[in-house]
Amino acid sequence: MSDRYGTDYPEDEPIIGGGYAPPAPPPLTPPGQPQYAGTGAGYEDDGEDALDSYEDDEYDEDDYEDDEDSYGYYDEYEDSAPARQPMFYVFVALAALVGGIVVFLLFSLVNNGNGGSPSGGGDTKFAVSIDSPPKDKRVEIGKMEEVIVQASATEAITRFELFVGDKLTDTVTVSETPADNKYRAVMKFTLTARGNYDLMVRVTASSGATKESSKVRVIAIEPVGERPQTIKGKVVADTTLRSGPSETYPESGTLKAGTEVTILGKNKSVDWLLIDSAQGQRWAKRTAIDPLDSLELVPVRDVTPTPAPTQEATSTSIPSPSASASTSPTANPNAPDFVPTNAVLIEGGAKLRVTVQNVSTNAYNGPLVIGVSGDIASSELAIDAKLAGNGGTATVDFEVAPPITTTGKKAVVSVDPKNAVKEAREDNNGATFVLLPPEESPVIVIQTPTVQPSAISITVQNTGGALAATTVTVRVKLGSSVTLEEKSIALAKNQSATFTVARPQGTGEATAEVVINGQVVASAQFTISP
Template sequence: MTNSENQYPPDDYVIGESYPPPPPGTEPEASSAVPGLIGSSPEDRWGRNAPAGLVGDEDYEDDGEYYEDDEYYDDQAIGDPYYYDDDVPARQPAFYIFIAVAVVLGGLFVFLLFNLFRNDNDGAPAIVDDDPAFHIRIDNPQDNDLIQVDEDVEVIIQANSNEQIVSIDLLVGGEVRDSARFTDVPADGVYAPTFILNFEETGNYDLVARATSESGATKESAPVRVRVVTELVDEQPASITGEVISTVNARIGPGEEFPTERTYDAGDRVVLVGRSAGESEWVLLDSGLWIRRAAVRLDDSLALLPVRRPTPTPAPSSTPTPQPSETATPEGGLPDLSPSNAALADEGATLRVTIRNQSTADYQGPLVVSAVGLPEGDLQEAFLVNIPAGGNQVVEFDLPRANTDGGTVQISVDVGNNVEESNEDNNDATFLLSPSVDPPVFTIAATVNGATIDVTVTNVGGPLTDASVSVSVSLADSTNSSGTADSLSLQTGQSRSFKVSTPIGTGQATVTVFVNGEAFGSGSVQIGDPATATPEPTTEN
């Protein structure tokens, strides 16, 4: 077919067709012919790429395919040298360096962003107050204790953590007064440093213990306020009073292993005449029975009560059966002494014997006690005792080796009949000994979160098995309680968290843990602004 209306030649030629000559001025010059290039051959009349032997050849057939070279050739001036670069330009090394730097900077940015969210604004590791495995408390002195100026006072601290604790600081009035460093983890996991304080001026002082773990995390105990006075007047009064805040069992000795004689209910008024040594977890009533300190709201300072030690110092003697120079005779009648209980303690290393005075007369003096039938051998020792009328006293034997199997033992008091009694027929009794199991010991951590208080109870003593556990928080006359966790078991080191409604008011609230309805441990938590509830130390006139 022929395009008769267009004076210019077509882009594609059809073999066998005739075409008009090119317009004047479009013929290639012969002098520009270069072998193998466009326009170099007379047969290539239109300046197109027509290889010799194809255009005008009867055997040539155009396959109709499009080649990228067509456009390239069309753009070339007729007679220009043919050139085509098949090589792809190589990227410069700086490009790869840029990519590597971008990757490194991106990773660094992600790392810094992660740490920014994980740490607080000061750059120190964020502390979670309700962490069940990081707790610290001051066991001695107690809150509101009286301390005499220029007298040494022993400060006992306990702490545990899921990380190794490297230091524990004692702060007085917000300033570090003493520190303890640790390089090893104690066998029981409980860090228990003891510090000695001496106050040179009277006033009120807040004591705080602060633990630091190996990661740099810190935890502070609830503050304990002590009052330093010039002189302790009537340091050991006959008694102080208190009110029972929850149902509690009264026992014949300061420990869970002693039998229960009666039960006191919340609201009962009691008279206290003594306290146990050390942490003072038990208080002695005027009835001769012991109850847990945590179950009583005291009307005065616990420090005013004398310490009643359950393990008296043995009477110095060169023989196991001393003979007093004269028979001890109580005033106002005769005592009636008898063994009321025997139990293994301290993982079977100690035999603990309870002696009861069933008379209306007190007894103070030497008393010989024997234990017969133990696998470790028979024991006999003289003790100095002070047993009030209707009261009890505990004496302890150190066994030659630990008894882990139990057994039976016959206990005899007043061996040799050196004490004149109203009844001499009840000095012997036989008891079944159960294998020693250390009782649970709780640490308590409480944090106020608005309308609720989060309380974490951690068992650092013996195992607790299948018990009902609850928590209460008391402030002034207001007491709020948590729900009860029934059939709860806590092995050593395990924790349980409770939520309690925050009592209305401001000040130091008492947190009490109850096991099977009985107060088993206590702590404290600050409610409200401590600046208004806890004034700065003031000097007394």
């Protein structure tokens, strides 16, 4: 502030740049007129002194105006309040911009993620499932396999895509909507190397919305081929080796858990395996060995010619309507001894076949109750047992619902659970078996025979599980005349073999039959024309 009018201002004089605006200056008095002191800040309260001061100093209007400008009272006071407003609006604008970006991103995320549709299919509802193949199915390398898929949606489906792993393998385009809105497609794939593969099917709707099925794992294996093969296995529990596939054969050594063995073959019921051991070819219980590949690859082997069982099994399982047994009707003075020896899944895991053996030297004929529990619904069946001494066996089948198709399940088998039959031992009537997924059995069919002037060509095909190398006989019957051809073959699933049979004498309705191990496994009628 200028000290033109003196320097002895009060101590509370406001300071330029302070936190409040000073009051307006007093009005100017024209020259020649008396001037009175006011009460505003910066002026003396004594009017008389102020008048003297005015008279002493020459009035200069320009100087006063300059001093007024130097104070800057009006400009500073009027501009100080709006100085903060532009920054406030900048913050508001930035907040609105950020909010808009967040809303746009959220909207885009919801739109793109809804229903798997990149183009507005967010409201489409799907149902997709792979009906075939089942989980963990073994498929042969180089063989074309089919995938059967079913789907439905709230809008038309236009395409099916099959992925093996992350590779697109097959595509089916849909042009018509089924009446029941259930779309079905058959897709194909072929595997080229051993290993585990995940199958997945993706369906696309007309709007572009997509849906993926759950993954189904399949296992690729080497084809069975024409020759018997061997596979490796690992011993999972200490076990006794025998000279034949039964407890009645002599012991021929032991195997320790953790030992790796070579599996050469199996018996027909696949409850014993033929292995290559230090003692030569010996038989071991199937439950004691974990195969490192599919048992479909090894052939069914005949029993080694070394000591055979004392007496062959002669029992036949006859289910009874009630699971009860009376006091032992055996006529022998000495008691039998029942032991459960095997439990295997058959018919795709829908049945459990239990084998019971009489290890006593005494035969038993009469009712016998067998029960199962564990991972299978508890049930009991009574059979009319005919168990010879020294290893006579009986088998009984239990229904399994739902079917068991995976590993890790167990069956607890008990024989004569209520001790209705007096036995030589009562402490060996129960056993626990680890169940393995059922192996598909061979299914042999006959293609239409071709009649030639001197021979008949007959093609047989295996539509089921692998048929290991075995002797197969194809014969033609016409009245009392029979002609045949016999040879050893091995058939993988869907493989076929052709037999040439001499044409029998005569004409008319003839029958072609396929015989394996003495049993007719397939037959077909056809006509031999003149």
